[in-house]
Amino acid sequence: MTNLLEMKGITKNFPGVMANNNINLEVKLGEIHALLGENGAGKSTLMNILSGLYKPTAGRIFINREEVSFNSPKDAIHKGIGMVYQHFMLIRQLSVVENIILGMPQKYEPLLDIKDAVKKITEFSSHYGMNIDPYSKIWQLSVGQQQRVEIIKALYRGAKLLILDEPTSVLTPQEVDELFSMIDQFLKKECSVIFISHKIDEVKAISNRITVLRQGKKVRTVSNNTSKKELARMMVGREVSFKIDKLPASPGKVILKLEGLKALNDRGLKALKSISLEIFKGEILGIAGVDGNGQSELVEVITGLRKINKGKISISGINVTNLHPRKILELNVGHIPQDRHLTGIVLDMDLKENMILHDYYIPPHCKGIFLNWDFIKKHTCKLIKEYEIKTPSEEVLSENLSGGNQQKLILARELHRKPDLLIAMNATRGLDVGAIEYVQKKIIELRDRGAGILYVSTEIEEIINMSDRIAVIYNGEIMGIVRPEETSIEELGLMMAGTKKEEVNSII
Known part of the structure; x- marks a missing residue:
C-alpha cells in the first residue's frame, strides 16, 4: 500500500520547550493511523504542523511523494489536508452554512451563494449520516453537533487526509458510533484518517496502525493487535491500573x-x-x-x-x-465546567492568574487591595507539581498549554479548595x-x-x-x-x- 503522507525528522521548538523532536510518520492510503500519547506528548503540535498552523523548526513533509511546504492552513487545505481541532475553529455568532463557506471563493462575489452551499451541505450531511440544520447558529448547537460542523467543513473543502484531534472526547457512545460510521464512508473514497487520541480502547477498535509519542519523541509504530497494557506503558512510561478502587459510600x-x-x-x-x-x-x-x-x-x-x-x-x-x-x-462549592475555554480558564492569562480566579480577593492571596504575588507564585508552583501540569513555568499563558494540561489546571484550582x-x-x-x-x-x-x-x-x-x-x-x-x-x-x-x-x- 502506497504512502499518502510522509513526515521526516519533524522538530518544533517553542520558548523553553521542544514539542516535537525528530519525529518520523508515515500514513498509508486508505488507512486509519492513530496517534497515541499522554497530554503534552506532542500529538497536536505535530498535526498543527501538518495542517499549516505551525511551521516546523526542522524536517520535511511529503504528500503523494511530492515535497510540500505550508505557510498557512489554506496551503494545507489546497493539498487535501483537513483538520478538525480539539477546540473548534467556529464563529459562534454565525450560522452553520456561514462557518462552512467562510473564506471560500464565491461564484458571484462579493455576494454569498447561500442557497447552493446549503444544498451541498445537506448532501454531505445526508451521505455521512450527520444531520445538521445549515441555518442554526453555532451557539445553539451542542458540542457534539459543533464537531459535525467542523467535519463537514473539512469535507466541503475537499479533504483527502482528515485529521481528527481527540474527536471522541466530547461525544456520547452513540455519537462515537456515528463518527466511526462516517469514517468508514470516508475511507471508501480512497482517503486516509489520522486519529489523535489518548483512549486506548477506541484506538485499538478503529485504527490499522498506531504511532505512540511520549515527551515529544516517537516511541514506536505498532499494529492494532498490540495489547492495551503495552500501549499504556508505551504512552506514560509505567504500568497503569484501569480499575477504579473505591470503598462503598x-x-x-x-x-x-x-x-x-x-x-x-x-x-x-x-x-x-x-x-x-x-x-x-x-x-x-x-x-x-x-x-x-x-x-x-x-x-x-x-x-x-x-x-x-x-x-x-x-x-x-x-x-x-x-x-x-x-x-x-x-x-x-467547586465547579469543573463543560467547556474549559468558555467558562473554565482565561486563555490570555498565565497559570498564576488562572489559579486564583476564585480567591484573588481573599487573604493570603491578597494584602489589602494588592495581590500577594509571592504567595500566589508559591501556591501555583505547588499545584503545578502536585497535579503534574506540564509547563515551562507558572508565567506561561494558559492558551499555550495542551488541552489536557488546561484541564489539569482547572482541576487543581477546584479540588485543592476541598469543596x-x-x-x-x-x-x-x-x-x-x-x-x-x-x-x-x-x-x-x-x-x-x-x-x-x-x-x-x-x-x-x-x-x-x-x-x-x-x-x-x-x-x-x-x-x-x-x-x-x-x-x-x-x-x-x-x-x-x-x-x-x-x-x-x-x-x-
Whole structure:
C-alpha cells in the first residue's frame, strides 16, 4: 500500500520547550493511523504542523511523494489536508452554512451563494449520516453537533487526509458510533484518517496502525493487535491500573437539594422539566444521558450561570435559587465546567492568574487591595507539581498549554479548595490514561472526606465506575435513579433513550 503522507525528522521548538523532536510518520492510503500519547506528548503540535498552523523548526513533509511546504492552513487545505481541532475553529455568532463557506471563493462575489452551499451541505450531511440544520447558529448547537460542523467543513473543502484531534472526547457512545460510521464512508473514497487520541480502547477498535509519542519523541509504530497494557506503558512510561478502587459510600446529610427545577435553553425551549434530586455528603451522584438532554443547563442553574423559571435549589439547607455564581462558590462549592475555554480558564492569562480566579480577593492571596504575588507564585508552583501540569513555568499563558494540561489546571484550582460540594462535568475530558487515573482518585478522596459530588459525563463506563448512584436524564427529565451495581449497560441505554425506570424491566 502506497504512502499518502510522509513526515521526516519533524522538530518544533517553542520558548523553553521542544514539542516535537525528530519525529518520523508515515500514513498509508486508505488507512486509519492513530496517534497515541499522554497530554503534552506532542500529538497536536505535530498535526498543527501538518495542517499549516505551525511551521516546523526542522524536517520535511511529503504528500503523494511530492515535497510540500505550508505557510498557512489554506496551503494545507489546497493539498487535501483537513483538520478538525480539539477546540473548534467556529464563529459562534454565525450560522452553520456561514462557518462552512467562510473564506471560500464565491461564484458571484462579493455576494454569498447561500442557497447552493446549503444544498451541498445537506448532501454531505445526508451521505455521512450527520444531520445538521445549515441555518442554526453555532451557539445553539451542542458540542457534539459543533464537531459535525467542523467535519463537514473539512469535507466541503475537499479533504483527502482528515485529521481528527481527540474527536471522541466530547461525544456520547452513540455519537462515537456515528463518527466511526462516517469514517468508514470516508475511507471508501480512497482517503486516509489520522486519529489523535489518548483512549486506548477506541484506538485499538478503529485504527490499522498506531504511532505512540511520549515527551515529544516517537516511541514506536505498532499494529492494532498490540495489547492495551503495552500501549499504556508505551504512552506514560509505567504500568497503569484501569480499575477504579473505591470503598462503598457512607452518605451523610443532604448537601444539594433540587426541587421541581424548570429552565429554558439558549433557544428559548424547555431544557429542564420539573427536575428533583438530592445529593448527600460522602456520595457521588452520576448524571448519565446523551449529550444535549439538559445536562449543561442542569449544571448551569446549580452554579448560578443560568436562571430557573420555577423550582428551588438548596445547598447545605441555604436557598441559592438564582444567586450570583460568586455567592454560590463562597458556600465552598467547586465547579469543573463543560467547556474549559468558555467558562473554565482565561486563555490570555498565565497559570498564576488562572489559579486564583476564585480567591484573588481573599487573604493570603491578597494584602489589602494588592495581590500577594509571592504567595500566589508559591501556591501555583505547588499545584503545578502536585497535579503534574506540564509547563515551562507558572508565567506561561494558559492558551499555550495542551488541552489536557488546561484541564489539569482547572482541576487543581477546584479540588485543592476541598469543596463540600463539587459540580463536575466531563472532568476527565481530554486526559490520558495516567491523568484520568489520578483525577478519579482525587475525586474519590474528596468523596471519602465527606464531600457531595454531582458527576456528569457522557462516558457511560466512567459513570458506572465512579458513581454511587446514577440519575439518567432524557429530554430534560429524570428517567430514574439507579445503583450501578444493580443496573446493566443495556438498562441504562434504554433509560437514556427515554424509557422510564419502572418500564425498563417489561422491555428487557
